[in-house]
Amino acid sequence: MYAFFAYNWQVRDQWFAWCEDVPNEELLKDRIGGIGNILHTLLHIVDVEYSWVRAIQKKDDKPIDFSDYTTLRQVKALSDQYRDELEEYLQAEATTNKQKTVTASWLDGTFTKEEILHHIIAHEIHHIGQLSVWAREIGKKPVSATVLDRGLF
């Protein structure tokens, strides 16, 4: 499971680098589908991963106000900060205690840790797929989604 997190973080950082060549107006421009713009898609990915891992850890949620995040630098900084908090835990605990019960303040239901970890992983890959279409719409080659040749295995 941890390899998928490492993959998502590598791809996400490549998208942050990709965004550096794109004007901020393009990053915030309304687009069809998903979260509706490039920057807030990345912010949403960062927020959802952090929120669910904290739910697994039985820590309080820390909701963010998307309107406070309007620049690439802010979103990248939050991603870096959260990853610093999550990395060690996920490296050590991504395959332990799979049946542990998880609940969340923002969603009814009871889940297992295993289910939530799968959800976080698929959630990011799905939204990155949306970015790849929007990238082509603005005439830029998207970041490669391949898992191969990334030094992950």
Place this chain on the structure above:
Amino acid sequence: MYAFFAYNWQVRDQWFAWCEDVPNEELLKDRIGGIGNILHTLLHIVDVEYSWVRAIQKKDDKPIDFSDYTTLRQVKALSDQYRDELEEYLQAEATTNKQKTVTASWLDGTFTKEEILHHIIAHEIHHIGQLSVWAREIGKKPVSATVLDRGLF
């Protein structure tokens, strides 16, 4: 790992059902990004999964001609046929012999079985993300990508 295949197959079948309400011209219409149309994105997912699992099994590749597949029924039938061939193997072998060497006739390089299985899974989720944008472009709600509440865990 197998749970991700089960997830992808469930989501894929929901997309096939979703496509039933969409005219064939829309399914084959040129779109920006990815494989360029909805039907061939689904065909590509099916083809890539099958090709890589056969590579893991050290079986010959069976290339397909995309121009032979122009209807939803054909693509769904191929997906069903291939899944019948792969399901038992993946259920039994998705987490065994992870370091087994894999090569492919269509790509240079040597990979591990673990790497290829991760690649197949992420590949499908990524392309499904693209479909979700195209769905909104034609004014239809996409299939949910959530892993939760699918009875997978």
